[in-house]
Amino acid sequence: MTSPLVKDRIYRSPQALIGGVLLLAIVGWLGIDALLRGHGHAPWLALAALILIVPLVVAFTLRPAVFAGEDRLRVRNPFRVITLPWGEVASFRSGYSNEVIAKSGTKYQLWAIPVSLRGRKKAARRSAKAEADARRGRTGSAGRGSGGIGAGIGGFGGGFGGLRDADDATGPTRAETDKIMDDLREMLENRGPAESAQGEVTVRWAYEVAAPAVAGAVLLVILLLVG
Structure with a gap:
């Protein structure tokens, strides 16, 4: 009999999500207005700026998330996705930023869990x-x-x-992000030795975010030079 699948715990920053939506709304409003009402090179410059800015806003606000599952931790940062089996996680560190440290000594910042x-x-x-x-x-x-x-x-x-x-004195006596890090440390302690939580650390670059931003930057530079 197989054990039921355990859903990942998902950690994200509500402030980043709200800020990202507001930024996208402002950028979209200004960009579309320039596309429809601009003259000369203005619409093309607005298009290039949109192609550059929108992926960056998404990357740094809406995209970051930490998925803590039964066997592995998946960290989705702006331009990378790092998957760490619990058996390969050495510790978590909280300073001016929250980080996960692999047993190889490599440190990965947890963008979705900012320090407050x-x-x-x-x-x-x-x-x-x-x-x-x-x-x-x-x-x-x-x-x-x-x-x-x-x-x-x-x-x-x-x-x-x-x-x-x-x-x-009402309210929590510990910062919310520090409590999240405590939860992750507890999961590491419980799941680290498990046989199913062993494996290799994998890192995948988010080309779907980086490629449009690079294309927008190149197009914007060309338009400014042609200008």
Whole structure:
């Protein structure tokens, strides 16, 4: 009896997707307007610019994704697709960018999981506030147990302050992309030794993205030189 197929976990950047759609809308509007209303070489320049810019926008915003399956990790970056069996993954590293490191020592950046320094700072503040609230709660409980009316008044004040601090501290205490990297590390630990997760690392260049961009760039340069 064969085990059921496990669907890949797909990780993408919502901000990149939204930004890509907006950029494509702006570029398309300007480009089509130039094609329809331009004079002389303007329509040809607009066409060349569209052929150059649209693939680049797609490559850096809509295309990046990380597919984490039962046996392998597939990283789709702007111009490459890297497939790493879990048995060939050495570790994951998070710094100013998130990376997967193969056992050969080669590093591959995870474009679809960008590091958010702002998210890390917010999560760190929430974590520190939660710890402070916990300490304050323990101290308040001890004070109410030994004090009288004054402790009771302090208890009311601490209670209201606790509610306000709890509201301020709501939300995750760890950045979202850091939690994703934790998930990937857990999958590596669980699936790395599996027999079905062994193999070779493969890298495929995305010619379907690079070729139109190069063609647009060449056409744009020719038009500017002819000009």
